[in-house]
Amino acid sequence: MTLNRKNQYYSQRFSVAPMLDWTTRHCRVFHRTLSKHAVLYTEMVTTTAILHSKSDQLYFRPEHEGNVILQLGGSDPSDYEAVGKILQQNKDKYPYFGVNINVGCPSPRVSEGNFGACLMQDPEIVANCIEAFASQCDIPVSVKTRIGVDDVESFEFLEDFILPQMEVGVKDFTIHARKAYLEGLSPKENREVPPLNYQRVYDLKAEYPQLNITINGGITDMLQAREHLAHVDGVMIGRQAYNQPSVLLEVDALLFDDFDNAFSEYNRIFDNSFILDQEFTLNPDKVDFHKTSHTAFENRLKHSLAAGFNVMDSYDPLLEKIEHLIWQIDRKAAKRFDIAIREKRKYAFETLQNPRASRVHAPKSDISDAARFKRAQQLASGQAMFEAVDSLRPYWQEEFERGVSLNHLIRPIMGAFNSFPGARQFRRYLSENGFRPDADVSVLLYAIDLMHDKYMQFLETSADM
DSSP states (O other), rough: OOOOGGSSSOTSSSEEEEOTTOOOOOHHHHHHHHSOEEEEEEEOEEEEHHHHHHTTOOOOOHHHHHHHEEEEEEOHHHHHHHHHHHHHHHTTTTSSSEEEEOOOOOOHHHHHHTSSSSGGGGHHHHHHHHHHHHOOOOOEEEEEEOOOOTTTTOOOHHHHHHHHHHHHHHHHEEEEEEEEOOOOOOHHHTTSSSOOHHHHHHHHHHEEESSEEEEEESSSSHHHHHHHHTSSSSSEHHHHHHGGGGGGGHHHHHOOOOSSHHHHHHHHOOOTTTTHHHHHHOGGGGOOOHHHHHHHHHHHHGGGGGGEEEEETOOOOHHHHHHHHHHHHHHHHHHHHHHHTTTHHHHHHHHHSOOOOOOOOOOOOOOOOHHHHHHHHHHHHHHHHHHHHHTOOOHHHHHTTTOOOOHHHHHHHTTTTTTTTTTTHHHHHHHHHTSSSSHHHHHHHHHHHHHHHHHHHHHHTTTOO
């Protein structure tokens, strides 16, 4: 059994990037059901909006969202001082995990307001804002920036920006490993056109080992994240978390050695230590599957083996465990259907009236261990995702009754089942029905039930493998 080392990790070892109109509080609640260790960010909020808007720009629900960092935009030290005072006086109401200064957004709208990436050219202004905020508030401050702007991208330029922030006490920096073009490119193009320069971020960490450096830009999976963590303290992913949220299911197990989650429960194919599963998940082509899996199963089987009789040569642990996984999911599905009947959910009654015919399973296909393991991962991630979205039902109902529009609750989960059969139907149903004037939370539940039926059909085909 491996030692659970989760408390030894940097507090921002993994985070989801702040994204305007995307990382809403409803999105953050969804993401929190997928990972308890990920640090989540608000959308960027300007200091002027906090000070002058009629609505509460600082509102969030920590009981559902967990550790959240507030990202601020602005360039007026007096505004930062005023915001710091508000946060300090209302810590119980706004218990943010940290505050982050946006010096990375290349949007023309942001630049016109004199904040975002354009402030890389005025590091003293940023330092003055941080100092003003810190004079009123003791919430830790970090900075998110790029490696350069326009035609300036030398290490010295990045260093000249970082040093004044260090002098006012900043120790945590998130670096998007691209430069920003302040003119000529859209925000989307600025995320794709400038080439990534990860080495520049690695060099910054090597030069200033006392700093906590998080790398951002182009990271889409946990294998890439682990490779970056050999050089820096933290990794941040952006739109991948929104478009393919199932990637967040892997965070706690693969980056924090925390296996107390649904992803680990259903993905633990080989042994309780999860060591072999991690190796196979991240590097399937480099694992000698049968050699290592036989060792993992030997302790379980040795008590039932006759003395001197070795069945390990003919025993296929992966097939046995896939069948056990299917059995687990079938049991959960039966319980889920019973609940749906008791709740008189529309799709459950439709299924009772028009049941699908049972499949006749074909002989096991002659496919590779890697393909079987990938299918097992898909099944496990699917089950974990259903448990996550099902857990959101009380939150959705409460927010809907508080007057939150259904489409705000729908948007974050549109990509929940991407890469699964039926995902397009799921998205289409929500798009066509979620915006009607009479739409309520039952629309969400019906869409999830539809998706679950497709998932169970996918499960049945997996029994043929």
